[in-house]
Structure formats: C-alpha cells, structure tokens
Amino acid sequence: MNSVDSEDFDVATLMNVCSQWPALTVPPGPAKDPLLERLRQVLMAMGRHPISASQTDCIALIRHVLLRVAPQHSQAPWLRVPLSVGWPTADRWRQAQFEVLPGPTSLNVQPRWPRLSFLDTQADLFDDVFRSVQSRPKYEVPADPLLLESMGLPTYTGQGQREAVRALLHLPEGNTLIANLPTGSGKSLLAHLPPLIEQEGQMTLAIVPTVALAMDQASRMRELLRQRFPYRNFPPLAFHGGLSKEERAQVHQAIRQGTQPILFASPEYAVGSLRDSLEHAASEARLHRVFIDEAHLVIGWGNGFRPAFQLLPALVRMLRSRATHNGIRVVLASATLTDTTLRDLRQLFGPEQQVHVVSAVHLRPEIRYACVPCADLERVDRVLEAIQLAPRPFILYVTRPDEADAWLYRLRQAGLTRLSKFTGATVPEERKKLLEAWGSNGLDGMVATSAFGLGVDKSDVRTVIHATLPESLDRYYQEVGRAGRDGRAGAALLLHTVSDEEQASSLALPKLIGD
Numbered sequence: 001m002n003s004v005d006s007e008d009f010d011v012a013t014l015m016n017v018c019s020q021w022p023a024l025t026v027p028p029g030p031a032k033d034p035l036l037e038r039l040r041q042v043l044m045a046m047g048r049h050p051i052s053a054s055q056t057d058c059i060a061l062i063r064h065v066l067l068r069v070a071p072q073h074s075q076a077p078w079l080r081v082p083l084s085v086g087w088p089t090a091d092r093w094r095q096a097q098f099e100v101l102p103g104p105t106s107l108n109v110q111p112r113w114p115r116l117s118f119l120d121t122q123a124d125l126f127d128d129v130f131r132s133v134q135s136r137p138k139y140e141v142p143a144d145p146l147l148l149e150s151m152g153l154p155t156y157t158g159q160g161q162r163e164a165v166r167a168l169l170h171l172p173e174g175n176t177l178i179a180n181l182p183t184g185s186g187k188s189l190l191a192h193l194p195p196l197i198e199q200e201g202q203m204t205l206a207i208v209p210t211v212a213l214a215m216d217q218a219s220r221m222r223e224l225l226r227q228r229f230p231y232r233n234f235p236p237l238a239f240h241g242g243l244s245k246e247e248r249a250q251v252h253q254a255i256r257q258g259t260q261p262i263l264f265a266s267p268e269y270a271v272g273s274l275r276d277s278l279e280h281a282a283s284e285a286r287l288h289r290v291f292i293d294e295a296h297l298v299i300g301w302g303n304g305f306r307p308a309f310q311l312l313p314a315l316v317r318m319l320r321s322r323a324t325h326n327g328i329r330v331v332l333a334s335a336t337l338t339d340t341t342l343r344d345l346r347q348l349f350g351p352e353q354q355v356h357v358v359s360a361v362h363l364r365p366e367i368r369y370a371c372v373p374c375a376d377l378e379r380v381d382r383v384l385e386a387i388q389l390a391p392r393p394f395i396l397y398v399t400r401p402d403e404a405d406a407w408l409y410r411l412r413q414a415g416l417t418r419l420s421k422f423t424g425a426t427v428p429e430e431r432k433k434l435l436e437a438w439g440s441n442g443l444d445g446m447v448a449t450s451a452f453g454l455g456v457d458k459s460d461v462r463t464v465i466h467a468t469l470p471e472s473l474d475r476y477y478q479e480v481g482r483a484g485r486d487g488r489a490g491a492a493l494l495l496h497t498v499s500d501e502e503q504a505s506s507l508a509l510p511k512l513i514g515d
Contacts, residue, residue, distance in 0.1 A: 008032050009040045011069055019080040019106070021087075022047060034460050037441045038392060039065055042418070050086025056388065056415030057444060059088060059096045063111040064391050067130035078110045097389070114389040118382050122370045128489040129391045129462050135366040136487035150196040151224060157186045160360020164190060167358050174320065174327020176349045178295070180337045180359040183481030187333040188457070191291040192221055195261035196228050203255065203281055204262040204289040207270050207312065209297055210451050212422065212431055214238040214264040219435075221262055239265040239274060242428025252277045258286045267308035271315050278315075282322040288329065290316055295332035296474060298348065299341045313348035335361065335481065336474045366484030371494040379495050383407070383467050384414050386493055391462035392444045395452070397479050399468045399503060401425040404447045407467060411447070419445035422452040450475055459486040465493045469500035471507035 009031035017024050026044050031037040039061040046053040062079065070076040081087055083105055090100045093109050101108040113130070115123040128135070139158035147153050147165065156162040164179040168190050171177050181187050191206040208214050218238035225234055235254040236247050243251070254260035255277040265274060281287040292298065297309050320328050330349055337345070337359075346355045374382060387394060396411075398404050401423040408421045420443055422434055437443045438458060446452060464483045470476040476494075483490030 009036050011036070011065065014039065014065065015079060017043065018082070021082040021084065034441050035061070035064060035068070035392065038418070038444055041442065046086045050084070053086050054415055054417040055086070055088045055092060057418050059093070059098075060388060060390075060444070061392060062109075063096070063098070063114070063389075064130060066111050067113065068132050070131070072131075076111050078108045080106050080108050082106050116382075116386060116389065118372060118374070118385075119370055125368055125370050125491050125493065126389065126391055126463070128368060129491045131489070133489040134487055135484065135489045137365070146197065147193070150193065150228060151189075152227070157184075158360065160358065161186050161189065163360070164358045165193065167356060168193070168331060171329050171331075171356065172354075173325065173329060175354045175356065176330040176332065178337070178342065178345060178355060178357045178359075179331060179333045180342070180357065180361055181333070181335060182361050182364060183335045183478065184364070184485040185335075185360070187293070187335070188217060188220075190331050190333055191217070191262065191293070192224060194289055195221070196224060198288070200261075201258035201286055202288040203258070203260050203286050204291060205270065205278060205287060206262055206264045206291040206293065207267055208264055208293045209266070209309075211240045211242075211266065211428060212435060212452055213293070214240055214266065215428075215432055216435055216457065218264050221264070225261065235260055237262060237264060239263055239269050240428050242432065248273075255281050255286075256284075258284070267306065267312055271308050271311045275315070278319060279322050282319040282328065283324060285323065285325040287319060287323070288325075289331065290319070290328055291331045291333065293333050294478075295345060296334045296336050296338075296341050298332075299344050300472070300474060316349060336477055337361075364481065364484065366487060366490050367480055368489060368491045369480075369494075370492070371496070374495055374497060376497050376499060379467060379497055380410065382495055383465060384410065386465055386495075387411065387416070387445065388414065390465070391491065393438075393441075393458070393461055394445045394463035394465060395461060395479070395482055396445065396447045397464065397466045397468060397470075398447065398449060399470075399507070401449060403468065404449060408447045411445070416445065418443055419447065421447040423449040424451040426451070450479065457485065458482070460488075461485065461490065462488075463491045463493070465495070467495055469494075469496040469504045471504040 009027045013027065017026055026040060026047060031040050042058050042061055046058065066076040066079060090102050090107055093100045097112045097114050099110040099112060113127055116125060119125060140155040141159055141162055143153050143155050160181050164181060167177050179187060179190055191204060194204050208217060215238050221237050222234065235250045236243060239251055251260065278287060292312060298312055316330055332345055332349065346352045349355060396407060398407060404421045404423045411419060420434055438446060461483045464480045480492040483492060
C-alpha cells in the first residue's frame, strides 16, 4: 500500500484516499480539523474491519465535509468512492439524499442539501450549520496584561467578560459578585484566574452542578496550572465519587495545609464531607474565594431535587463567620438570571450593599430553532431521520436515564456506532472516559440528560435535539447552549409529545426549603 504525501488529512487527501481505496492508506496522524479527524477515524476503522464498520457514520460525516466546502448557494463537490466491501451501495447513498453516478468499480456521489420531511418551511434547518456560517459578531476586546501573562489569552470574549474579570480583581473582601453572562462567554474564567495569580496558600472553592463539569473544569485547570507553575505538583482538583480513598485523603490534607489552589466540587460534597476541611481552611485564612457556577439553581432547585443547592447560602455564611481575615469573596455566575432570581441571590449572599452585579446577557444568534409537536411513535421516526441527517457532533437530550438507554439502543440499531450516553446514573470512571472521547472527537453523538447540560464546554457542537419537553426555559436554554459555542451556526430541534407535558409539569413545581 502507498501512503499519501500530505501530512494532514484535508479534503484533497480525503478525495485521493477514497478514489484509490484501498491502495492509498489513510494518514495515521490526527487531522487538524475536528470534523475531518472524525472522518479519518471512521475510514481507519473501515480499512481495518470493513464488514463491521458503520456505513451510517461514514455517510453522515462525508455529507458534512462536502457540504461545508460547497460554494455559497451552490452544489457540493462530487466524491469518488469505491464499491468494495464495507462501503455503502448506490441505493444506500440515494436513500441518504445523495446524487449517485455509478461506474464499474466505483461511484461518484454528491450530497444534496438535506431536507427534514416533517419541518415544512423549516426543512432547511441544517443548511447554515453545514455551511459553517459565522453567526456571532466579533465581540472580542483586547485582554488586560494580567490575563495575557497568566493565561496567554490575547482577548476577552466581549466587554461583559472583561468587566466581570475587572470586577473580580477589585472585589473587596467579604463582598459578592454576581456575573450574569451568556453561555459561551467564558464565565469559568472567573474561577480559573485567581489560582493563577494569587500566592500559594490561597484557595478557591468552585461549586459546580455536575460531576461532568467538575471533571471537565479540573482537567482544563490542571493544564493552566502546569503551564503557569511547571515545577509544582498539585493534588486532585475535582472532588467526586470516582476518587480513591487515598485521593480523597490527599485533598482533605491539601485543603488544611494550604496546598490546594482550587477545588471543583458538587454542592452535596461542599455541604457534606468537605465541610470540616473547608471550615478549617476558612479559620486559617486559606479559603479566600467561593465560586458558584449556574447560581440560578440555588433558587430553582429545592427539597424535592438536590436540596444541597439551597444550603449553599448557609454554607457561605458559616465559612465567612469562621474566616479570620476580612472575609471570603463570593462569585455567582449564571446565564439565566431573572429579576426575581437576582433579587433572591442578593438577599441570600448579602448584605445587599456588598453585592455587585455585572450583566451582559443577550440572545444567542448562533442557534437556529425548530419546535414540532408529534405523537409518541411518530417522534421515534423523526428523531432517527434528524440524527442521520444532522451535522456532527450532536447531543440528543432526554429527561430520565431509562429514556437515554432506550434511545441509545434505537440509534445503535439504526447503524450509529460513534455515540454513547451520559446521565446522572453514569459511574465516575465511565464519565471520565466519555469526556475524554467527546473532547478528542472519538464520539459523534451523545445521548444525555441534564447531567450533561450544564457547562460542559465543547466549542464545535453543531446540533442539539430534544426528544423530550424540558421542564423550564432555563434548562432548555442551557442545553441548546451547548451548540455553536465557537460562534458558528448551530441547530436546535425540539420534538415533544403530549405525554411529555405531565412529566415536565411535575418537575417544574416549586419545591423550596422552608424554615
């Protein structure tokens, strides 16, 4: 076999590999472009195991690649593909909305702009996404020298992030900052920056709603700390059920000794097993900041679901009362703060005269929305149709873990292999593997509950489909906000049934903790 001359797997290399298959091998190194890297992985699998390789995954990725390079308002280029074992037949390409010109040993295929049969005037929902339209205006502003020096970032994502960071740096001890910024604007920077610029011995407690987010943020934070302090060793930066007994003990010891720069943890751990160590750190003037991500959940969730969120104000008051210095700074970050929620947070984390607000929310211009009511059986067919045509990567949201199991089974039966599921029932060891595969483009899709919807940051998610009715606009906004975080177009499709309404209503009932 011959190898291609190009070091990178680009569109020209793709055309050469497909036209000379299997004489020309797929480049072994990862492609620079995430979408082409997905396709490269699929072609590698087809070369190794042609009988078991997924033709459905291959078709979807080839469609996406060719439509992305199509000239404006024009047809996609033709691609010559083999008729050998493992490759789709001419009928299979046609069923997938491709034009096909057959030959004796190969086919020439060209993707049509896909149309969802059930969307009528919105049947072209995916067109801008396939074109990779830049939908978000360039809001970037030059970074302050401190940000450039500590994190290597030349710009802020916008004026809102800049003002939030400046407010953070000038926040008096014992005061609270509420940062109301849109999804994708970099709210996590408010947690990441202090450990990089403060002296050793000053700790930030970062409270996040999901294990997935704790692990994701800890991974990013560890890389930042390694770049900033290459000769220092750090304990685990996320506290979760997947840690060994020794790792948990290491975290507790680091908190008490002042060698834990930042710790990402759920509210349950913060008010539970970590509480004594946090109280000790506060009394020794080592706990300087508390960062609460998705702070609207402090108001929205109650004694019916994760009551630890509503215990956080009491935890902060206790830690502040133990502090021997002038007071612990608190940062509350969210993208979905209503006037009522903002008022309640001021009261809970006050006194109100010591609470400062930076707000720069705006509607996300990246997302193209479609909402369709349908019958239960009808929805299954429509979800399957949408996912087979959708730009990659995608997330399919449901409400319950058993629903995720059922949808994962259906999708795999339809021939999709490069996907998995992520729910509140996913064990920590599996979560870590899934996040790594998701981040390295080893998965094209994720079937998920809201456990995967809060803050998990992958910039190139293109499609979010709901096979459920979210119980609140907050949840829906957070979950569709996973798409288009790089500023390019994303698609959001909501397919709901009458039976969803009862489930959503039961989850939406207020359940506040009383006296």
